[in-house]
Amino acid sequence: MRIASAAAATISLALAMHASAQWQKVPDKNVPIEAGKPNLAARAPRVNRSTPDLSGVWFPDPDPNGKPGGLEQIVFPRYFVNVTADYQPGAVVLQPEADATFKKRLASEGKDQPAAYCKPDGAPAINSAPLPFKIVQTPKLVMILYESNTDFRQIFLDGRKPVEDPLPRWMGYSTGRWDGDTLVVDTVGFVDHLWLDAMGHPNTSQLHVVERFRRPDAGHLTIETTIDDPGAYVKPFTYTQPLTLQPDSDLLEYYCTENEKDVQHYQ
Amino acid sequence: MKRLLIACSTAAIGVASTLHISAHHSFTAEYDIKKPISMTGTVTSVEWQNPHTWFYIDVKDDAGNVTNWGMELASPNLLVRNGWTKSTLKTGDLVDVEGYGAKNGKNIGNARTIVIKATGQRLVAGSSAGSAP
Numbered sequence: 001m002r003i004a005s006a007a008a009a010t011i012s013l014a015l016a017m018h019a020s021a022q023w024q025k026v027p028d029k030n031v032p033i034e035a036g037k038p039n040l041a042a043r044a045p046r047v048n049r050s051t052p053d054l055s056g057v058w059f060p061d062p063d064p065n066g067k068p069g070g071l072e073q074i075v076f077p078r079y080f081v082n083v084t085a086d087y088q089p090g091a092v093v094l095q096p097e098a099d100a101t102f103k104k105r106l107a108s109e110g111k112d113q114p115a116a117y118c119k120p121d122g123a124p125a126i127n128s129a130p131l132p133f134k135i136v137q138t139p140k141l142v143m144i145l146y147e148s149n150t151d152f153r154q155i156f157l158d159g160r161k162p163v164e165d166p167l168p169r170w171m172g173y174s175t176g177r178w179d180g181d182t183l184v185v186d187t188v189g190f191v192d193h194l195w196l197d198a199m200g201h202p203n204t205s206q207l208h209v210v211e212r213f214r215r216p217d218a219g220h221l222t223i224e225t226t227i228d229d230p231g232a233y234v235k236p237f238t239y240t241q242p243l244t245l246q247p248d249s250d251l252l253e254y255y256c257t258e259n260e261k262d263v264q265h266y267q
Numbered sequence: 268m269k270r271l272l273i274a275c276s277t278a279a280i281g282v283a284s285t286l287h288i289s290a291h292h293s294f295t296a297e298y299d300i301k302k303p304i305s306m307t308g309t310v311t312s313v314e315w316q317n318p319h320t321w322f323y324i325d326v327k328d329d330a331g332n333v334t335n336w337g338m339e340l341a342s343p344n345l346l347v348r349n350g351w352t353k354s355t356l357k358t359g360d361l362v363d364v365e366g367y368g369a370k371n372g373k374n375i376g377n378a379r380t381i382v383i384k385a386t387g388q389r390l391v392a393g394s395s396a397g398s399a400p
Contacts, residue, residue, distance in 0.1 A: 073379065109296045110296050111296040130345075131344065249348075259314055259319070261319075262296075262339075265297050
């Protein structure tokens with residue numbers, strides 16, 4: 001019995017460890033180490049004393065008001081579940097066709113969620129998915145490497161204009177610019193069957209997303225995201241996803257098709 | 268018209284409160300929260316693969332009949348970030364498993380807690396043991 005109790009305590013401790021446990025020997029050199037630990041409250045790193053450097057491995061924060069849930073028994077990021085969570089019910093008004101799509105998705109108990117079929121999360125939902133992503137910042141191009149589906153985005157900062165009549169994409173076509181310490185990213189050219197969250201908030205091909213990336217200190221990132229889609233919503237709406245740096249972690253592979261077998265279990 | 272739209276959306280939010288979200292797929296679409304399961308068996312194989320880890324156990328009933336059950340866990344990526352390794356659960360381990368059964372009635376379930384009987388080690392599928400979805 002004593003052995004069993006000790007073992008239980010051991011695994012509890014292990015479970016209390018965070019994502020950082022796996023790669024402690026390779027810390028993020030962008031974050032100062034103080035008293036043996038990364039100081040997440042340190043000043044945000046900058047590139048050649050110019051713009052902030054957003055590079056790093058980031059994980060969206062769990063909903064501070066959330067409860068453990070789902071198959072994984074974790075607290076999900078607030079906007080992974082519902083991009084309108086900060087609004088009173090009904091305050092974000094859907095156009096009639098989008099409203100019908102939304103209700104149909106809700107009634108399906110999530111069976112039609114693209115991720116269940118190993119399709120991409122799509123942007124901007126993927127910023128709130130409960131898997132880490134890595135920002136790699138260069139002067140003319142910001143790359144975001146997402147663990148979810150081992151996917152990626154490119155954000156062009158070379159002054160190009162958005163592509164006219166772009167191919168529809170799950171991630172859209174992104175161009176960016178610096179506004180002071182904020183990276184402002186414009187994205188258009190989406191497929192018309194995104195799920196903006198796990199509830200199934202829909203979009204149309206008119207979707208225009210503006211994301212404002214800010215790194216207030218070394219350990220934290222916010223992405224203020226405005227959804228402007230007159231085809232699906234009467235007015236634009238905004239939510240801000242907070243994220244925390246994973247200073248001594250890194251991405252893992254995630255190929256959803258490797259062993260997907262949930263859909264075949266649906267009734 | 269606007270008032271009608273608001274009413275519709277409010278109703279939709281009400282429906283959403285009964286959904287049980289998961290990272291890769293809906294819990295509700297596959298499992299039944301009203302169907303808790305508990306069993307003891309021997310691990311016959313472990314699939315340490317995305318999007319979800321699966322393990323299989325042989326369960327013997329009182330008459331000596333053996334049934335193989337498939338039990339689903341979180342992704343290996345999530346498990347490894349919560350202290351698991353790929354050898355935490357091994358073929359041959361005798362385990363107590365608690366979780367929820369599938370709506371389709373087949374011998375599959377979502378494992379919530381696992382106790383390895385040889386060591387007493389208690390494992391959870393995610394980061395918070397035992398709570399309801």
